[in-house]
Amino acid sequence: xxxxxxIDHVAVAVNDIDEAVAKYRAVFGLEGVGREVVTxxxxxxxxxxxxxxxxxxxxxxxxxxxxxxxxKRGPGLHHIAIEVEGIESALALLKSLGVPLxxxxxxxxxxxxxxxxxxPKATGGVLVELVEPxxxx
Ligand code: ZN
Numbered sequence: 001x002x003x004x005x006x007i008d009h010v011a012v013a014v015n016d017i018d019e020a021v022a023k024y025r026a027v028f029g030l031e032g033v034g035r036e037v038v039t040x041x042x043x044x045x046x047x048x049x050x051x052x053x054x055x056x057x058x059x060x061x062x063x064x065x066x067x068x069x070x071x072k073r074g075p076g077l078h079h080i081a082i083e084v085e086g087i088e089s090a091l092a093l094l095k096s097l098g099v100p101l102x103x104x105x106x107x108x109x110x111x112x113x114x115x116x117x118x119x120p121k122a123t124g125g126v127l128v129e130l131v132e133p134x135x136x137x
């Protein structure tokens with residue numbers, strides 16, 4: 001069994017992070033924190049904390065997949081991220097079950113977390129990211 005803890009974030013693809021942050025502030029009073037360019041993902045990301053979870057706004061910085069997503073579908077929901085305990089063993093288990101994975105080994109994501117994407121065909125259309133927080137977070 002994969003040890004699942006919570007929804008870490010729901011990611012929304014946007015063209016313009018400043019504009020999106022301003023909208024979420026105006027509509028919900030949410031504040032963006034921890035804005036960063038995530039080199040390994042070729043994205044720029046900012047978190048809007050909500051309780052124990054976050055909305056994550058992401059914009060491409062050389063990420064062709066995300067750029068194509070925005071081109072084709074426009075800004076909107078992009079993926080759901082689930083926090084797991086032991087991301088390597090979770091991936092090994094999914095692989096052994098024949099679950100299609102985009103990442104068979106974790107990459108470095110925002111906040112220094114380890115992340116890996118499960119292919120949307122595994123869930124019938126939703127891109128799911130597994131996240132394991134960096135030590136001490
Ligand atoms: Zn994410």
